[in-house]
Amino acid sequence: MSPTTFGWLILLFPLLGTIVIGLSYPRLSGRAAGWIGTAAIALAFASAIGALITILGHSENHRELTSSLWNYDVTVGVNAQLSILIDPLSVFMALIVSGVSMLIHVYSVAYMDSDRGYTRYFAYLNFFVFSMLLLVLAGNFLLLIIGWAFVGAASYMLISFWYRRKTATQAGMKAFVINVLGDVGLVFGTFFIFKHTGTLDFVSAFRDVPHVFTHNQGDLVAGCLLLLVGAFAKSAQVPLHTWLPDAMEGPTPVSALIHAATMVTAGVYLIARMHPLFEQAPAAADVGAVVGCATLLIAATIAIVVTDIKRVIAYSTMSQIGYMIMGVSVGAYSAALFHLMTHSFFKALLFMSAGSLISAMGGEQSLDKMGGFRKAMPFTFICFIIGGLALSGMPPFSGWLSKDDIIAYLDHRGGAFEVLGILGYVGALLTGIYTFRMIFRAFFGTPCEEARELEQGHLFHAEVPFNPQTGEQEDTDVGFPGPAHHIAERDPVMKAPMGMLALLAVVGGVLQIPGIDNGIQRFLAPTFADSRLVRDAPSTGSDWLGLAVGAVIAIIGISIAYRVWIVKPGTSTKLRERFALPYTLFVNKWYFDELIDFAVVRPAQWGGRFADSVLERVVIAGGVTGSVTGLVRAGSAAVRRAQTGFVRYYAALVVVGLSGLVLYFLITST
């Protein structure tokens, strides 16, 4: 089979899974829906491997294949085809998406076990994977936009999955609105590109770019900036990031899948896919790099002070995606995509471990109430440590090789990029601190009541289920989380995917060791063959220098966390008092929510009220509607008088009218 056939199969299986689970919803009992969903994604993953093997069989110059199923719309100047593009980049993304999704499906089979919306959950999850795969396999801008919007919709459905929880539905709406803003950016950006290239197809559009656009041409920069708006919204970059921490209202496996491993990396993929555009418009690319850098620092500072364990991981996701956006914007494509891959492994692992921990706490997510779970949950603890070490960039874990690869590239480009690189190291230091703050607070110290009970062999259950954000009481019916909690220690179905990801988080880095195999870089090389920036890659020596600095910084970060939270447990309170001002800033998330509220929400509300009181009531209801009805009423009053009701009067009118007509024709004919 050809790679494109496999490409279509990758899309087919999750779609089939959605349809089958969605339609047979009342007949599926027990864990059937979960296993069907998992099988669908496993088949998609197998197809992705098939695509990988077949594409490696082609020679390096022939690894870019398109296939069109049918013409959706081909008309004057627009060629909207249902086509996919199979090249190393899309195969790489499809492998990560389907692979990590498969593991998370397995985890969910157990984790969501007692939830009344079990079947619905897997239908949504399959739909999400389908959308994401559509996004990465799309062969033209149109299909990319469709996949992009589908992913936003799937994210909305899954964040609001517990639809009776008010905080969850509000978070879903917030995410959806911000994502739609990104969609709009993407559509307008596409238009700017299309205006000049005249084609929606990726391959031909990118081939034309150097001919139709001059360096930093206004329209191209505008288009790229609009594409960046789309990327920022989807990848939770400042200032469109506020939805991501709120998205933690969804079930924990959803956070692992969508808000860590796959969906939020769509922006990184977008920039990598559009690299011929961005290289022709360095002004826009620089904006991407600066925003990525700002995001990684802002998110890291917030992650140090928030107490909700899922939100700590969410902010660390934002921060890591900041690295990736910065990487792809400056041309470190293979490093950024490598980081995307390793990040999806260790971040999914961290979320899964956090899910297990939250289950042990009976749904409680606050770090303030956790403590000392090390002995009670050895497996979760080991997974968390592995994920944490990979995240903070400790050698030889995968995150070290990938993150510091990006920073090494920045340092190599020099100039202002050097500053971004140094800020990247600052972020790395913060990463080490907040990751191990979380680990030390949850797993070390005196065991909390729940941990002690678990050591005795009893899994803690809250007496009444409650919302971890507001503390409101809930029940366990449909629309709320189910009654039973599952921890990895007791459920091999959860243990298996976590073990797998832990293994990948440790050894995933071997795919690209500078100077030894450079696997990712060599595999992706055909996609980035036309890139000028790639040719100017740092030497192996400077790469290793960057890695060494990164390792030292990670160790410093972890030791600071160790000193603050283990050696002298009271230090954090003292630090908080000493640095009250930055602490207030960080704990209020840099006031971004308030800023958006002030800058966007309030003017919009004011505009709405104005439109209601003035436009709607005075102009529309009074002016337009009122005058039209008055006109019609007066007109009909005049006409009504002609209707006398006398039959002979009507007959006479007909006769007179006809005679008049006949006379007219007689006169004009002579």
Place this chain on the structure above:
Amino acid sequence: MPIGWYLVLSALIFCIGAAGVLTRPNPLVILLCLELMLNAANLSLVAFSRMWGGEDGQVFALIVMVVAACEVTVGLGLIVAIYRRQMAINVDELNELHG
């Protein structure tokens, strides 16, 4: 015989019918006058048909007769309905539909 005479006769009958419709208040008479008008039209149709030597006009005349029969049926039905309701058989008094 030249066609003119036929047309003059037809026009006369038509005008008699039209005058009847306009002047008489009794619906029965109005129906009769309508028949007159229709048959005046028939006459000219047949006359023209003779003139051209084809049969299209005659076919039209037959169809007009069918329509006339239907129309009379409906009209008489209406008159019977009016009578049953004990209302005046006078079109000038049936003016409920004025504006």
